[in-house]
Structure formats: C-alpha cells, structure tokens
Amino acid sequence: MAAVAATFLAVSGQAGEQAFGPVTKLPMPRYVSIKAAEANARRGPSTEHRIDWVFQRRHLPVQITAEYGHWRRIRDQDGASGWVHYALLSGARFVTVTEDQAALRRGPADSAEVLARAELGVVARLGKCVPAWCEVKAGGYRGWIAKGEIWGVGAGEIRD
Template sequence: MRPVATLLRAATLIVFATTASAQERGSVTNLPLPRYVSLKAAEGNVRRGPSLTHRIDWVFKRRDMPLEITAEHGHWRRVRDRDGVGGWVHYSLLSGTRHVLIEQDMLPLYQRADSSTPIMARLELGVVARLGKCSATWCRVTSSGYKGWTPKDALWGVKPEEIRE
C-alpha cells in the first residue's frame, strides 16, 4: 500500500501546485496575477527595475493600450504588452479600465453575440477598443463610437476563460 499512498501524495501535490499557481496574488494589492490593465497616460516610462533610479528602457506612447501585470513591488508593476515587451511602470500610470487590442484585420462587430446578426462595423488590426461584457466566446467592445460583439479569440487583453458581466 505504500506505493499507492506515495502516488496519491504526489498527485495531491501536483493538484495543489496547479491550483496555487492559478490563484497567484500580488503581494501589494492581493489581486490576481497575471491580470490585464490599460495605460492611463499618453506616455509611460518603462524601467528596467521597480524604482526611479532604474534606467528607462523605452516609453509606451499609446493611451488605453492594454497591458498585462505580471508582478508587483511597492508602487511599481511589471507589465508586458502584446508582443511580450515590458518592464516596470509606476502604478499611477495604469488604469483598471479594460481595453483590448484587435488582432484580426477588418474584424466584424456584430449586433449581438451571434455571427448571423448584422455587422455594425469592422475594426482594423491593431485598433485599441474598450472592453465590455464577455461570455465564454464573445466580447462586447467599443471603439470610435462603434459598439458590437466580436469573437473573444480575436482580442488581446482578455483571458480565454474570462467572463465579464
């Protein structure tokens, strides 16, 4: 019986490790990591480390750009963009208002979460849109006064399993 007990313990540890990583929380905010936010400012310095003494590696220059927070340290958040480029940004430059990046050229916005409904508009590749409700496979987005539903898998800045009311 000892080998079975050992296997059960090993399986329990694997399940625990998977659950623990799925529920990782920020040490400062206690919010889930990773999580999506957007750039509040028109420009945001991206630093090599979490302080003003660290070198600025580049500057994000797109208000509302969706970013993914991967770590927290004091007033600093380690973020990355859609291309995986990132660094440390001061939390005051970030907003909890969610935006997404359109990843398909001429992406149709449907009247409802159903591809057989009328198309309200089409969004170009790279457009930043405000994120609204999301079901398992569809999200409602707003951009330049146009509103509609689009398949979730054509967006960056929302998790595949994420449901938003």
C-alpha cells in the same frame, strides 16, 4: 537580487490555483490599461533603473505580471515587459484588435449582423464578455467581437 525577486510575484503551489499579488492582493496576472499619454517602461522597479522604452498610447491594454511596492511589471501584446509606476496604470479595461477587418457584430454569434469592421491595432473599450465573445466600443460603434480577435482579456474571462 534573488531574495528581492521572490517578493515580486506570489506563485501558486497547486495546479489551477490562482496567484495573487503580494502588494495589492489582486489576481495575477491581470489586465489593466495605460492611463497616461506617456509611460516609461524601466528595467527595474525604481526611477533609478534605465528606461527601456516609452509607451505612448493611452488606454493601451497591458498585463501586470509582478508587483513591488508602487511598481508593476507589465507585459504588452508583443511580449515586451518592463516596470511602470502604478500611477500610470488604470483598472479601466481596453482591448486591442489582433485581426485586420475583424467583424463587430450586433450579438455574440457568428450569425449576428455585422455592424462594422475593425482594423488591426484598434484599441476598444471592453464591456461584457461571455465564453467566446466580448462587447466592445470604439469609434462610435458598439458591438460584439470574437475573443480570438482581441488581446487584453483572458480566454475564460466572463464579465457582466
């Protein structure tokens, strides 16, 4: 099993060096979302492995931490991980609000007008990101939210 496990994740050798998946050659870890209404999280990368739980929330952001063939090991906001078939995942980016009553602002600044407040657990479509803020869309609202109040985007991630 140790020989197989070594192919799951390309590990960088230098500090600060980016790791890439051995199958997709995409950066690792990386954020994606659940595409399906239900996605089985398994103990290992095949249908022969036991299902540990079922994700039942479409667009839920998850982080890919390993790859093996058509399978991706994902981790959710709570740190739970499991193997999911790649067809159940999407590159569309969403985030989860991690603070209750998080302010959705007109611009990326604490001084910007508050347009709405998001409840803990709201899933929002991710747009642009600057160093400390991301633009999101949820429930008919579009605005900026502090990165510290969402999960599903890297702390240093910039998006145009």
